[in-house]
Amino acid sequence: MPLAETPIDCIQQGLDRLSSKRKFDDDDLSSELVSVRMRKDEPNAVNSSSTHQSLVGPRVSDTRSTICSSSSHSASIRPLSRLQFFVRTISKGTLVLHANSGDTVESVHKLVQSITGIPVTEQRLIYRGKQLMWEQSLDECSIENDAELQLVGRMRSSPHPQAWQVVDELVSLIFRLCKGEVATQCPNLVKSRLIKRLGEFLSITPRHDNELAVRHLQIFSSASAPAALVMLYLSPHEGKAAHDDPLYSLCRSTLGSMVEYDISRGSIIGDSSKPLVSVQEIFPFVRELAARLSNDLVSSMESPTSLGPSSCDVRDFSAFLFPLHTATTKQKMEEVLVLKEDKEGEHLRQRWSQYLAILKELKGLSKHYGDAEEQLWTKLKRRKVSLCYLILRYATQNDNHEWFLERKDVTDFESRRHLVMLMLPEVKDEYDELHEMLIDRSQLLTESFEYIARADPEKLRGGLFMEFKNEEATGPGVLREWFFLVCQAIFNPQNALFTACPEDRRRFFPNPASKVHPLHLEYFSFSGRVIALALMHKVQVGIVFDRVFFLQLAGAHISLEDIHDADPCLYKSCKKILEMDAEMIDSDALGLTFVHEVEELGSRKILELCSGGKSISVNSQNRGKYVDLLIKHRFVTSITKQVAHFAQGFADILCNSKLQNFFFKSLELEDLDWMLYGSETTISVEDWKAHTEYNGYRETDPQIIWFWKIVGGMSADKRKVLLFFWTSVKYLPVEGFGGLASRLCIYKTSEPHNRLPSSHTCFYQLSFPPYPSLAIMQDHLHIITQEHVGCSFGTW
Template sequence: MNSCTDSELFHPPYPTPTPTPTPSTKRKLDELIDDSFPLTRMRKDQFTPSSSSAPPRGQVQFFVRVFSGKTLVLLFDQNDTVFDVHDRILSITGIPIIEQRLIYNGKQLQLEKTLSECRLVNDANLQLVGRMRSTGHPQAWQLLVDMVGLVFSLCQSGPNSSYNSSYGMECESNNSLINNLISKFLSMTRQHSDREQSVGHLGIFLTSLAPLALVTLYRSSFSGNRAIAEEAVKHFVNSSRNTLSKGAYVLCAPIVLEFCNLLSNGVGTGDGLYVFCRSTLGGMVGENGSGDQGFGRVEVKDLINVRELFQFVSELAGKLSNGLVASMGSELLAGVSSVDVGDFSSFLYAVRNGINPKLLARSRAKFPVPNGDNSECYSDIRYGEQIGFLHGVFKDLLGKMETCLEKLEGRLAVMEKENLKLLSFKWNQYLAILKELNSVATMFEGAEELFWGTLKQREVSLCYLIVNSAKRTDDHKWILAHKEVTNFEARRHLVMMMFPDVKDEYDELHEMLIDRLQLLAESFAYIGRAEPESLHGGIFMEFKNEEATGPGVLREWFFLVCQEIFNPQNALFVSCPNDRRRFFPNPASKVDPLHLEYFSFSGRVIALALMHKIQVGIVFDRVFFVQLAGKNVSLEDICDADPYLYNSCRKILELDAEVVDQDALGLTFVREINELGTRKVVELCAGGKNISVTSKNRKEYVNLLVQHSFVTSIADQMAHFTKGFADIMNSADTKNRALLQKSFFESINLEDFDWMLHGSESVISVEDWKAHTEYDGFKETDPQICWFWKIVAKMSPEQRKVLLFFWTSIKYLPVEGFRGLASPLYIYRTLESPDRLPSSHTCFYRLCFPPYPSKKIMQDRLRIITREDVGCSFGTW
């Protein structure tokens, strides 16, 4: 990796828009200090150039500190009044006297008092604050006046000073007093039921300069003062969130922005309190807004100018850029902060939300990419500078991400060679950054193609990140919408998080006691009639009159009940003539009055099998899968389900037009169906009996025929199966479950679903089996173990499946083979007589047998348990 200089590391290589101070901050600072005024504007006899010089007899020299940190040096007679001092401050700063308030020793100086009466000593320090204005919220003003006075008293005198507030709380500790005043202020805010009143009330917090006072205290040299200020700022933020309604809380965004700007300028962007306030503001602006009765919808973008948020996007983009560079280096270097990524996402969302309406107003789908030829392409657009800046962020971060993914692929090659599976903490924010880059890419012409093309080239590292760092709480829609850049393992990981976690706690499991002779009916009663939420934790399964329990028995039940559900004799599903493993709903299923309820039950069982990661040896036909994904069925989709109809339709479409127009086919827009032994003619459209198929309408005819045969005829069955499947999805909301169900099937291919539900279609490999088997009581070189594997190697593929089922209650392996199982398999040595058959503990993948004296005896024992009627119901637990 190339080394970089400090300037390269801390300054992103894209144009950064100039941060705009908040209007409130700029206004207050402009009022309080004019950097251009010289001290010589005072009268010569009222200015002492050095604080160490003694003032003339009868006069007093003192200092007036203003909020910018600058100090005015004033000289007055002892008999001059406080009003005279205010007047002088007016002549210097332009701040009206009515807006001024001087604090000395924690008390406000009264205008009519003389400096002598105020006991103003030489070299005294005074603090200038804003005076309470005429307002409709006098109590709120008084609260904040007291708080600001106390804060500046602490700034001057240290954390042990006291302040006589008008609320009589002198005995309280300073931090408790400040927090109590803040709590009272917010309680008053909560009493306002409309937006206008709340805005006016919260505005006092800014007008009184309370944020500036608290930040000034936070910058104090006293550690105690710093702690008091930090607690007060966090108290305001947290109490606002917990005390106020959602609408009123959003109105606090300008105040939090003021804290951010003051802290950024005062202590820097690396300070903990600044990061806390920045994250709070990010949470406010990163939402669509919220409202309450009386407030209407409150949008943060209506309270804060979009330009004011770019300073945060710029700051965070730089930090992410630096973090990505660091993550490419030594293992000792830190990666990207999750806090920075979360804040970047929030502010970026708010910025895009504020800019995109301007984009739509120009009737343009996307912005052009800025380059040397069209650098002025945004000159006529509001926020043009910021839009160009966003593209710079996109290019810089995408370039660094590509380098990171390339380096990660190199690490993965080493990890695979050394059989390691450790994900470095430095990489766990890569996906979140890519998600944000995708959101920016949607704004610019050609950017999406560049983005997804880059990820396709880095598919190996991208899929590794998905499998090892994608969390259930993350938003994965952006990846699932482009499933072509992922592999099966990554897609499976993402869609499996749409299901609830399977619980291990017994009291959260749905209990079932099933009679094998009534397997389908009793399973229907337990699963089909249960509340969906009761199935989300997991299932505890027992067969009547059998001792075995646990995961092995549950795996066996899933396999057996699915065999029954898709048994053609039960008339729920029809197998495909060209592939008997594939099924789709039977249009004639209504022979059973409960058929629709059974389809809901079937949907639940299939979803539960997926949730429990159990392969059941069943696959769906394309016409079934396509409809589950909410897509239209085409002629090509029915080739396996009805090859005769498929071939007939192909011939109709391929026939010479003249032959079709001569009515050589003799077809009209009708379909003949066999319903319960009776042939019936159904019109495909209104008046279909009288509409002949011609070369001009034959495509429409074929489409209507396909839709009626495989969509209309099974619409009710599909609706109930879909509802049953959705019942198991990971959401408490019924509507969200339906969306998750559709997203599940949209996000995978039919082949993916085959592998997830059916499992591996390869013949079981004895070498793979042996490589994933361990021994207890035997050694790999013992004759019994050598005989065992030789016998298994000579078994038929079906016998191996039966043996595997006897051993584990698994008949179909995951697509990864034995590597995909939850644990290795085990062979245990028992002390039983050699005339005993092998036994199994299917929950733990254990096969147990004694040390048989000969290969022939072992072969005889294994032949018995690999009989289909024995091996499927012989495991103990």
């Protein structure tokens, strides 16, 4: 079933339907549910030494709030009295408070705030392991004279406390209902309380903020609300709702909507985020709905007056069945993926790999049968995660899998990256097949151009071997540094090849004035080859393309919104022209004609945007055409040759040069950003530590403890310099340290303590002696994290 609306909307519609069928008097609920007496076994005197418990209590999600209630027909009303009771805290000792038994818990919270200064919103009062609700009186919570309460606080790491509180109260009511601790004489009032809590949850859950709505639904799941609903309707107690009860249908549809929303986020399987609803919670509903739909189908065939299955049951069955099927398929696939390299495992792998070939044939056949092709894409989209597993596992260069990229909505970033990387050659392992380069750092761009631009593309496709003149090191680490340095030089605006976007200096597009360099077009071909080679060698170079450049490489049209980053001033001017009052622009107040003024080599030129453009005034009828022509001239016509040469250079490296346009068309701009730039998040020291091994050191050695303490105190830029010194990696892959070719290593040397750390970037190895103090290590690390240090691998 397609996702027609958000889960919140579905729940709200259900509540509206319930409200139209029955009215509950919530005000009467308080008279039906009164307090339960708690057994008093605490001593009257409180030893202050017992107060050393943490004020910061458990997370709200782990602390179940409890409704202290029972049937009013079995409880007697106590006379109001003056109470003395004790509140234990960690920082203020034990507080002795006085209040009337009719006072609310909230008033006690305010009294505590007046004494301790702790905000009311940060307080939780616990009595006999149960949290006291603000709206209840002390009498309703069975607080007796000399009782002992514990004050705990909400952890700061718990976001959305109101959502946690409402859901916890909902779950608590369900638990107590299933245990028979709340009144069952008036089940309608109990259901009213449940609906009220659902309503409160809806009122604080945003309708138009998907990210925040997801977090609220995750709270709903984390608090075990789905499991509680399942438990409620499987329980034998009278308080539960029958399967034909509207409340039951509402809660079941709520879970179904959550499941559908989960699928739309791609998290039911295969995603890093936890599914909102588990398969175990879904299965009881699938079983129940299957039985009901079977009975209804039989009835509809036997009796002409039967209405058959309800649309609500069919919709819910579809919502629950698909994730159950998908999760089962995933489990089977994972079992296949982990099979050992034995005959049976290889045989099963071959069978799974045939699915891609079968899907390709189905795609070809579907073109000849009406809307069959669209139906196939819809099916593949619903099975997106399983499809991506197959692509990542079995798609190889031996077969043509390009048809998957025709629709990006059936793939994710990892599978798209895998498929476009198949268009690039694999780097050869044999040294003899690598294209050798010996480059002088002082002539980096010029000599790199000679080695790459003048080379036979076939030689470049085998891979590169790189060495700097008069330096000792060779290998992958040197090659990674060369890629980084040469790309920084190519895209340096001072070289006039590319222009940086004013508001995002990472993004570039070809410079229309690049012809100041006589070899500028050859340099664009060279640039295309370098970028393709960087992708081929899986090196993040810290450079990304602007949208206008990316779209032209993909053969797509450029609109006004696409130039926002490349030329913010032109974007704003064009927007004003299009939004301006028609009478004003027709009055020729702007004095615009179909021309574009440009500056070339220090002089200004006026170019016509169309034939006779100088004599055509811009008015309300043709202003749209004027803006389109202006954008086309500024970002297409003026750089057509540069883009074409870059594209040809890029195509030279592809296995099939005809796929250049398709390569970029298959990706989102964000995909290419991640492939060229890598992760944009600050380097995580914890992730760094998790992917680092030690040789000669142990994790508990003082030098290692000092090292990570120093790194943790570094700025983001310093960490990048240290990482570059260590690995020749300046920009991490989007997966973080886990995306690198191997783990990092810290190696213990026997050199004197006055020696600086050294690195073997090819092996991701950092070496240093056991420095005698943190201060000495910090001084040495400070030296190697200067930008001008580590610019060579040692001279000879």
